[in-house]
Amino acid sequence: QVQLVESGGGLVQAGGSLRLSCAASGGTFIMYYMAWFRQNPGKEREFVAAITPSGRRTYYADSVKGRFTISRDNAKNTVYLQMNNAQPEDTAVYYCAADKSVTVSNKLYPTDFNSWGQGTQVTVSS
Secondary structure, eight states: OOEEEEEOOEEEETTOOEEEEEEEESSOGGGOEEEEEEEOTTSOOEEEEEEOTTSSOEEEOTTTTTTEEEEEETTTTEEEEEEOSOOGGGOEEEEEEEESOOOOOSOOOGGGOOEEOOOEEEEEEO
16 A cells, blocks of 8 residues: 655645645555545545546546646656645645545545545645
8 A cells, every 4th residue: 555645735825826745655656546635624525636647637626626736747656736826715634645446537535545645734824
């Protein structure tokens, strides 16, 4: 099972940008579908974006489409989430997730992935 470590979270003003990174180890990275989810206290973990193992296809929640970009560097075993025009409603703990077998779409669920990072806090101030 792959191990995941997120980084890059922090405080950003509304309209600003932030790039999250997720470094993977312990598995063959190119075999994994990768995704980002986010969660606020007392709320369910929600899908943000996903990318296929090759990186050719990406999927986004409607709430971030056009503002966030998911990408991966298979040579570095790393997946990224570029957050542009961040808004206060984007404030959450962001989690990286991985799985070898996912039926990808623009709506995925935490149960679709079996490996998770520890999360990184993103706070967008208004």
